[in-house]
Amino acid sequence: MAITEENPGYKWVGTRPIRPDGLEKVTGKAQFGADLMLPGMLFGKVVRSPHAHARIISIDTTAAEAMVGVKAVITGGDFPDLAANGAHPSEIDVANNTIAREKVLYEGHVVAAVAATTREQAEAAAEAVEVTYEILSHVLTVDEAMADGAPLLHEGMITKGVDPAPEEASNVASKILHERGDLDQGFGEADVVVEREFTTKPVHQGYIEPHAAVADANSDGRAHIWCSSQGHFQMRAYSASVLGISPGMLKVTAAEIGGGFGGKTVIYLEPLAVRLSQRAGRPVKLVMDRDEVFRATGPTSGTRIKVKMGVAKDGKITAAEVWMAYEAGAYAGSPVGAAGMTAIACYDIPNFVVEGYDVVCNKPRVAAYRAPGAPMAAFAVESVLDELARDIGMDPIDIRLANAAVEGTQASYGPKFPRIGFVETLEAIKDHPNYTADLGPNQGRGIAAGFWFNAGMMSSATVHINENGTATVVTGSPDIGGSRQSMALMAAEELGIPYESIKAVVADTETVGFNDVTGGSRVTLATGAAVVDACRLIIEDLRARAAKTWDVELDQVEWVDGQAQHAEGAQPPLSLKDLAAKSGRTGGPISANASLNSRGVGAGFSTQLCDVEVDPETGVTRVVRYLTAQDAGRAISPDYVEGQMQGGVVQGIGWALNEEYIHDSDGVMENPSFLDYRIPVASDLPMIDCAIVEVPNPAHPYGVRGVGEVGIVPPMAAVGNAINDALDVRMTDLPMSPVKVLEALNEQRD
Amino acid sequence: MARTHITTVVNGDETEFLTEDSTSLLNALRDEVGLTGAKEGCGTGDCGACSVMVDDKVTCACLVFAPEVDGSTILTVEGLADSGELHPLQQCFLEGAALQCGICTPGFLISAKALLDKNPDPTETEIRYALAGNLCRCTGYDKIIRAVQEAAREMRDQ
Numbered sequence: 001m002a003i004t005e006e007n008p009g010y011k012w013v014g015t016r017p018i019r020p021d022g023l024e025k026v027t028g029k030a031q032f033g034a035d036l037m038l039p040g041m042l043f044g045k046v047v048r049s050p051h052a053h054a055r056i057i058s059i060d061t062t063a064a065e066a067m068v069g070v071k072a073v074i075t076g077g078d079f080p081d082l083a084a085n086g087a088h089p090s091e092i093d094v095a096n097n098t099i100a101r102e103k104v105l106y107e108g109h110v111v112a113a114v115a116a117t118t119r120e121q122a123e124a125a126a127e128a129v130e131v132t133y134e135i136l137s138h139v140l141t142v143d144e145a146m147a148d149g150a151p152l153l154h155e156g157m158i159t160k161g162v163d164p165a166p167e168e169a170s171n172v173a174s175k176i177l178h179e180r181g182d183l184d185q186g187f188g189e190a191d192v193v194v195e196r197e198f199t200t201k202p203v204h205q206g207y208i209e210p211h212a213a214v215a216d217a218n219s220d221g222r223a224h225i226w227c228s229s230q231g232h233f234q235m236r237a238y239s240a241s242v243l244g245i246s247p248g249m250l251k252v253t254a255a256e257i258g259g260g261f262g263g264k265t266v267i268y269l270e271p272l273a274v275r276l277s278q279r280a281g282r283p284v285k286l287v288m289d290r291d292e293v294f295r296a297t298g299p300t301s302g303t304r305i306k307v308k309m310g311v312a313k314d315g316k317i318t319a320a321e322v323w324m325a326y327e328a329g330a331y332a333g334s335p336v337g338a339a340g341m342t343a344i345a346c347y348d349i350p351n352f353v354v355e356g357y358d359v360v361c362n363k364p365r366v367a368a369y370r371a372p373g374a375p376m377a378a379f380a381v382e383s384v385l386d387e388l389a390r391d392i393g394m395d396p397i398d399i400r401l402a403n404a405a406v407e408g409t410q411a412s413y414g415p416k417f418p419r420i421g422f423v424e425t426l427e428a429i430k431d432h433p434n435y436t437a438d439l440g441p442n443q444g445r446g447i448a449a450g451f452w453f454n455a456g457m458m459s460s461a462t463v464h465i466n467e468n469g470t471a472t473v474v475t476g477s478p479d480i481g482g483s484r485q486s487m488a489l490m491a492a493e494e495l496g497i498p499y500e501s502i503k504a505v506v507a508d509t510e511t512v513g514f515n516d517v518t519g520g521s522r523v524t525l526a527t528g529a530a531v532v533d534a535c536r537l538i539i540e541d542l543r544a545r546a547a548k549t550w551d552v553e554l555d556q557v558e559w560v561d562g563q564a565q566h567a568e569g570a571q572p573p574l575s576l577k578d579l580a581a582k583s584g585r586t587g588g589p590i591s592a593n594a595s596l597n598s599r600g601v602g603a604g605f606s607t608q609l610c611d612v613e614v615d616p617e618t619g620v621t622r623v624v625r626y627l628t629a630q631d632a633g634r635a636i637s638p639d640y641v642e643g644q645m646q647g648g649v650v651q652g653i654g655w656a657l658n659e660e661y662i663h664d665s666d667g668v669m670e671n672p673s674f675l676d677y678r679i680p681v682a683s684d685l686p687m688i689d690c691a692i693v694e695v696p697n698p699a700h701p702y703g704v705r706g707v708g709e710v711g712i713v714p715p716m717a718a719v720g721n722a723i724n725d726a727l728d729v730r731m732t733d734l735p736m737s738p739v740k741v742l743e744a745l746n747e748q749r750d
Numbered sequence: 751m752a753r754t755h756i757t758t759v760v761n762g763d764e765t766e767f768l769t770e771d772s773t774s775l776l777n778a779l780r781d782e783v784g785l786t787g788a789k790e791g792c793g794t795g796d797c798g799a800c801s802v803m804v805d806d807k808v809t810c811a812c813l814v815f816a817p818e819v820d821g822s823t824i825l826t827v828e829g830l831a832d833s834g835e836l837h838p839l840q841q842c843f844l845e846g847a848a849l850q851c852g853i854c855t856p857g858f859l860i861s862a863k864a865l866l867d868k869n870p871d872p873t874e875t876e877i878r879y880a881l882a883g884n885l886c887r888c889t890g891y892d893k894i895i896r897a898v899q900e901a902a903r904e905m906r907d908q
Contacts, residue, residue, distance in 0.1 A: 018844045025852030026840040028787020028827035032853055035786040119777070120770065206887045208791040208799055209853040258789070258853025259887050290792040481850040481888060639847030643889055647850065650890030674796035674885060682891040683875075683882040 012492040012499050013702055016639045019485040020504050021256070033212030033228030033255045034287045041214070042071055044276050044286040045122035046269070047112040047129045048296060049104035052362040052667025053138035053151070056102060056111065060130040064114055067128060069121035072279035074272065075112045076101040080244035087241065093331040095242045097365050098271055104133070105153055105330035106364050107668050108295030110268075115276040115284045138362035138667045142304050142325040145171035145361040153330060153360045171360045173332030176340045178354040178413060186319025186351025190310025192391045197306045198380040200716075200734040201660035202299040202327060205369050206651070206679045209258020210293045215273035216283040222249050223274045228257040230264040230478055231517030236509050242271040250274070253508040254478045257518075261651070262368030263298040265517045294672035299661060300369035301326040301334045305380040311388045315402040319351040320344050324377060326358060329365040334358045335373025338453075341413035342713070343377035345451040346422060346605065347403040352412060362667050368519060370648060371452040371709035375655065375716060379734065382448040382717030387730065396447040396721070397430050400607070405451075421631030421695030422449070422605040428629035428691040429607050437625065442614050444726025449607045450713025454706035455520025456598025460513025461530035463491065463538055465590035469577030470501040473534075476515035477527040479506055481647075481708070482640030486524040487531050489636050490702060494535035496562030497576055513595045521706030524636055525697070526598040532701045533594035545586040546574045600699025604710035606630040608649065610718035614726045619742035621723055622684075623653055628714075629691035633705030638692060644707045646688040652715025654680045660735050756820045760785070761829025769816040775809075776800045778816035779826060787827035787856045791885065798884030801857035802826045808864040810883075827856035830863065838901040838908075839863055848897035850888035858884045862898045870906055874899065 024030040061073040076099045082092045099110045112129045116122040137151035144150060152169055159166050160174040187193055213227040229235045232252040240247040257264060269286040276284040288297070308321040322343050326334035336356040343354055389399040404426065405411065407419045429435055429447065439445060462474040473491045477483060484504035492499040515527060543557040546564030550557070550571045558565050563573040583590050611625035628645045635641040658678045662670045671677045696703025720731045729744040753768040760783060767782040774793075779785045779802070791799035793812050800811040803825040830837045839862050842848070849855045858881060865872060865880040872880065877898050878891070886894060 016847070019847070021852070022844045022849070025849055025855050026827075026836065026843050026859065027831055028785070028856045030852055031786070032789065034790065035780075037781070037784075120772070207851070207853075208797055208885055208887055209789065209851070210791070256853075257851060258791075259851045261887070287790075289790075290794065290797075482847070639893075640850070643847060643850050643893060646890035646892045647888045651887065673794055674792050675794065679885060679887060680890075681882045681885065682878040682895065685878070685891055687874075687895070688890050688892045 010493055012489045013634065013636050014638060015489065017499050019482050020488055021479065021484055030256045032209055032258050036214050036226050036255065038214065038216060038283040041283040041285055042115040042117060042280055043119045043122045044113055044115045044273060044284045045126040046110050046272065046286065046292070047126045048292065049100065049107060049109040049111055051104060051133055051135055052107050053136040054104050054133035055136060056100060056104065057132040057134055059112055061112065063130065064125040064128040067121065067125050069117040070114060070125045071117065071282065072115040072276045073112060073125065073129065074275050074279060078275055079242060091241045094238055094267065097331055098242050098267060106362050108292065108364060113272045113276055115280050139171060140361055140363060140663055140667055141302060142327055142359045142361070145359045146325065153362065157360065173328060173358040173360055176337050176356045178340055179352065181351030183319055183321060183351050183353055187310045189312060189318040191313045192388055193308065193310040194384050194387045194391065195308040196384050196732055198383065198732045200303045200376045200379065202302040202363060203655050203659045203661070204294060204299040204677065205261035205263035207259030207261060207263060210288040210290060211268050211297060212287040213269040213273045214283060214285045215270065215277040217274055217277040221245065223277065225250060225252045225270050225274065226255050227252065227270055228255040228264065230257065230260040230480060230519055231515070232478065232509055233476060233514050234265060234517050235267055235270050238267040239270045239274060243274060251508060251510050254506050257478050257480050260480055261370045262372060262519060265519050266367050268297060290674065291672045294677060295669050296364050298367050298369065299364065300372060301328065301366050301376070303327065303376045305376060307380045307384045309384050309388060311392060313392055315392065315394045315399045317347055317349045317403045320349050321352065322354040322381065324356045326356065326373065327363060327366065328358050328360045329363045330360060331365045332358055332360060334366055339373030339377040342374040342451050343381055344412045346405055346449050348405050348409045349403065349412065354412070370651065370712040374450060374452055374713045375652065378448065378450045378713045379716040379720065382714065383720050383730065386446065386721040386724065397426050400449055401426050417603060419695060419698055420603050420605060421693050424693045424695055425605050425607040425629040425631055428693050429609050429627060432627055432691060434609055434625055434627040434689060439611065440613065442616060442726055443624065444612055444722045444724065446610045446718045446721025446725055447607065448714035448717035448721060449605065450710050452604045452710035452713060454525065454601045454604050455522040456526050456601045457516035457520065457522055458597055459515050459527040459530040460593065460595040461527060461534045462512055462591065462593045463531065463534040465538060465576065465580050467580055469497065469575065469580040471495060471497065473502055473504040473531055474507045474512050475527050475531065476507055476509070476512040477523045478518045480518050481644060482637055483523045485640060486528055486636040490528050491531055491535050494532055495538065495576065496559065513593060521604065521708035522598065525601065525700055525704045525706045526596070528636065528704055529598065529700060530594045530596050533596060534592045537592035537594060538590060541590060541592065542576065542579050545579055548586060549574065602633045602697025602699060602705030604631060604705050604707065606710045606714055608714040608718045610715070610722045612719060612722040612726060614723055614741060616727060616745055619738035619745065621657055621736060621741060623686060623719065625686055627689040627691065628711060629693055630707060630711055631693040631695050631705060632707045633697040633700065634694055634703035635692050636702060636704060641692055641707050642690045645690050645711045648709065648711025649688050649715050650680050650685060652712045653685070653719060655734060656716040656719035657735050657737065754817045756816060758819050759823045761826060771815065771817055773816045774812050775814040775816050775819055776811035779811060785826050785828050789853055789856060791853065798857040798861060799854050801860040801884065803860060803864060808861050827859055830859055837863065838904045839898065842897040842901040842904065846893050846897035846900060848889065848893040854884060854886045858886065858894055866902055866905060870902060872902060
């Protein structure tokens with residue numbers, strides 16, 4: 001089902017052809033990160049800390065270096081001291097997270113790396129590296145890290161965002177605050193006030209492809225990196241910084257990427273592979289195993305969040321108070337900033353305080369995960385809103401409609417919303433048959449909504465017209481979920497030639513202009529806009545060539561349906577094929593580049609409806625029906641818009657019901673495998689029904705908003721609200737595992 | 751260390767390779783035979799990205815030592831298309847947008863083929879359980895299940 005406004009009758013945009021990279025992926029030919037083999041290539045292996053917090057006393061590599069087949073061993077000492085070079089603190093954190101210097105800050109922190117002629121030799125050599133540690137006390141949660149007298153990860157960490165600045169160091173990296181109106185007055189006007197406290201655990205992005213990189217260093221200091229990432233330009237920048245060289249010394253080629261969800265916007269292996277390759281004089285491949293992926297990459301934050309909200313009897317929210325603390329892992333940079341901005345952004349609330357803390361602890365450094373920070377805050381806020389609706393006897397959609405942000409609403413984080421489609425997503429749910437479908441025994445229905453900004457940022461594209469009138473569309477945005485199809489569809493629409501005549505490719509860092517990461521739901525928006533710009537430059541060029549051919553003024557030439565037409569029909573049309581064939585006589589090759597800073601993002605909203613069945617004997621919750629309504633702005637490629645919506649929902653269902661990092665008291669992860677960290681499998685789930693809402697983003701030529709992220713914001717609350725509807729128990733701690741549901745039911749029975 | 755000489759039939763071709771006794775079938779296929787369609791997602795048999803058929807049985811290639819397949823017949827995703835003509839499952843995955851990043855796709859195709867070989871008319875639930883050993887983090891499985899349903903329909907109609 002799609003609600004389509006103002007569809008101008010596009011020929012290609014909004015259709016469902018086969019994706020350009022599909023054939024290679026169903027035949028096993030697509031080359032992912034770990035698939036590349038180079039002549040003479042060595043296998044690398046990383047040595048990791050077994051301790052959550054320890055000082056490195058010494059690293060002895062002598063034995064490892066003497067082993068058969070070993071060609072290089074490196075440690076932190078093989079990389080420049082960025083602090084001494086005056087680098088930005090965030091760059092120093094990236095470098096220290098890539099390979100530890102004085103201290104290890106989490107179990108899995110890299111301390112050394114080796115390269116050898118076989119995998120087995122590399123593994124044996126990694127085990128032979130002898131590291132002596134002085135074990136330090138550790139903190140694993142925000143509660144432990146914020147406690148008085150807690151051991152410090154970073155001795156000089158003074159909380160930012162507090163005035164006056166604290167005199168003593170702590171594990172709190174920063175504080176954020178958003179406020180409006182008068183909280184006391186707001187709660188005074190409320191008829192009902194609900195206050196609840198929520199906790200969530202770190203969860204991993206769970207991409208199926210482990211991190212992988214191959215590096216081949218030249219003797220002149222340059223190096224070529226092949227890696228699967230969400231942004232090979234970022235991999236270049238970060239790697240160059242860690243290696244202490246100019247970005248231009250590195251060429252990075254994007255392999256096909258096997259999932260990222262934010263977790264592949266950061267570096268882990270790339271600079272290590274380059275340094276090993278430089279030391280060994282041969283190409284080096286580094287691939288993580290799944291255990292390493294869990295212990296040392298991702299995840300997103302564990303959190304503690306308190307929410308107090310009040311409503312009047314008419315459903316108007318009068319006040320909201322939100323306090324949140326987010327684990328950052330080993331280095332500053334949890335997504336609490338975005339959490340604070342998104343927590344109540346769906347609603348127009350006159351009085352609020354949102355306060356948040358970015359807290360370091362001895363776990364892997366968090367990485368972006370799909371709408372970073374927003375899902376945990378939404379779990380808390382949307383659960384409380386559900387309870388308020390019940391208390392005043394109001395329909396959960398109606399209470400959201402009564403408070404929904406609309407065009408012109410001053411967003412809780414500052415700016416006024418331009419045209420947005422939140423209300424339309426609420427209505428799409430209400431109009432869907434799932435909303436009134438019958439529920440069986442022990443079944444319940446939950447609603448929740450979510451907001452995500454969507455990002456814009458920088459993109460470049462090049463379009464070449466080939467000599468037969470086909471086109472090649474070149475971008476530098478790794479395609480993680482079908483974006484080459486969106487690029488080709490928009491180019492087909494612009495140029496007026498068939499989708500099949502366009503080849504969309506992702507080029508390396510030396511072949512196309514700069515592109516920011518594939519993240520923030522931004523590629524179809526921003527890189528798509530660059531493709532549209534380049535196509536329009538091509539069309540200008542083609543019109544000029546036709547005008548020259550016909551010896552008429554430029555304004556006499558129109559570009560319609562893939563051909564130059566004389567405005568008064570005085571000349572037979574010139575097709576793109578005709579013009580391409582004679583390009584040598586009309587000005588040379590036909591090609592255009594466009595680079596841009598995105599001209600305006602379109603905020604994304606999603607409302608979701610979840611039906612669950614809870615077994616009161618076992619506490620097992622099963623999702624039996626699910627509907628997600630999301631404002632895509634414009635669905636360029638509806639197949640892959642639905643794919644993003646469905647994928648986000650199912651990650652959210654995993655987060656809601658199963659997924660969590662479990663650490664023992666020493667700070668060692670106890671479940672670093674897909675067996676014990678259980679992501680949803682096919683037999684856990686029903687079909688995920690989609691309602692694509694299209695309220696075009698005025699700042700994009702086709703109205704695109706970006707669809708990748710917001711779908712993961714509502715599910716935890718939608719599931720929790722459905723469990724509450726089924727059995728009248730309010731779950732406040734994720735995941736809502738059978739044990740916890742049973743505990744809640746037992747408490748209710750007592 | 752002496753390596754073991756293995757003789758197999760891979761995707762219809764007689765294939766010989768040398769391997770360490772401790773090397774997995776997955777690494778042997780990828781490093782020695784040069785077939786990288788089967789992927790390592792976990793190395794512990796939990797994700798199914800390395801699924802191949804060994805003598806018509808779906809197998810996690812990461813859980814089998816390469817010497818164990820001496821004399822066996824192996825099918826990987828690279829052998830699914832018949833002389834350039836896609837298997838209906840491959841075609842339906844493409845037409846139904848049943849992949850996003852595509853890393854899990856080879857494993858799903860092999861597991862789905864194994865299901866349809868045995869059960870040409872599976873229910874949705876049967877498909878979901880047959881594919882429960884294959885993890886996909888992108889799609890939420892919806893379009894994968896539909897693609898298998900469609901391929902089953904087409905294969906029954908042929």
